[in-house]
Amino acid sequence: MSKLFRALALVLLAASCGGGSGTAPNQLDNACSIVRERPEYLRAFKATERKYGVPVHVQMATIYQESKFISDARTPNRYAAGVIPIGRQSSAFGYSQALDGTWEEYQRETGKRSSRRDRIGDATDFMGWYMTKTYEGLGVPLTDTRNQYLAYHEGRTGFARGSYNSKPWLLRVAGEVDARSDMYAMQLRSC
Template sequence: MSRNLSTYPFVGRISLILLLVTWLGGCTTTPPKNISNICEIFLEKRHWFDTADEMSDKWGVPMHVPMAMMYQESSFRADALPPKDYVFFGLIPWGRVSSAYGYSQAKTPTWADYKRETGNSWADREDFDDAMDFMGWFISKTHKINRVSKWDAEAQYLNYHEGWGGYKRKSHHKKRWLQRVAKTVKARSLRYATQLKGCRDELEKGWFMRLFT
């Protein structure tokens, strides 16, 4: 005699609840537990891997580069803000030092350019999918404008921080601290790339195949 979930309504409801909880868990905006390991980031947030993989296919950008840049910019916090600006001998808070916001710390004018050029008019800086696509767009434009390799995390980060015009003017040459940060981003990018080689096969498995592993 065939059986289905309608025979066991309680089991059906429990399955539906578990499925909903799993889906909601994947949609949370809390940062990953271990942001130093890209495998653990993507294993915890499977949707992020799919998003980064789609970005890579769309823009030709290796995912470990924007992931390393995002680590530096926001530590993967959806609502990250730049530090406050202070006036009157540094005593009175007076707004923020820039309009940067969200996962990618994209500034408002640059975010507006991204939305206009890509047609992604509903893009949200607190949405990981949109932030990752933005970074792919920016890195791709950096390659076109300043001929910087999409794999060069150090030079890409300098463009990201200084803007394409600032990088052309070599404004970063006067900022030793920024040069050090860019080298840190490069090191993290290379570390992420190495880690990813060890877990990519697992990450590329669909949900059905994961049931049997």
């Protein structure tokens, strides 16, 4: 019996070390609660801030909007005739909701071939890389949550064309991301 117990304990231990539970922290409106519950998030956010200059609160607000901090988030399925699943709306996956092609570009350019979208450190590094390219190519400051989010959502080419201007819902969401970023920044000052 003890061999069986040890084997079961090893399996459970190995399973607990996986890529993430997929679940979100409990209080998504409280930045201090998020980083207390998941200290690895704060380590990842700060590492990205040091490396790329993207503030922690900007990263947090973007991840909230993209995945609600769910490591294995995916876009909804599309259905033919309302019932037959025909695939996902896009290839977006993970904390950052990075598309396959953009993630592969990130892996090539950074040399991080083993990076995964469902690991918080890799997802925040991706966001820092992407937002830095937005700053370098389009001049959007790393502290400008609203416009960084619009460029993140639409892609840099779409942002440069102003494609978001024909999407009132996206302009509203970008305003919400900006407000959440401000809220997280204020909360983080008091943690």
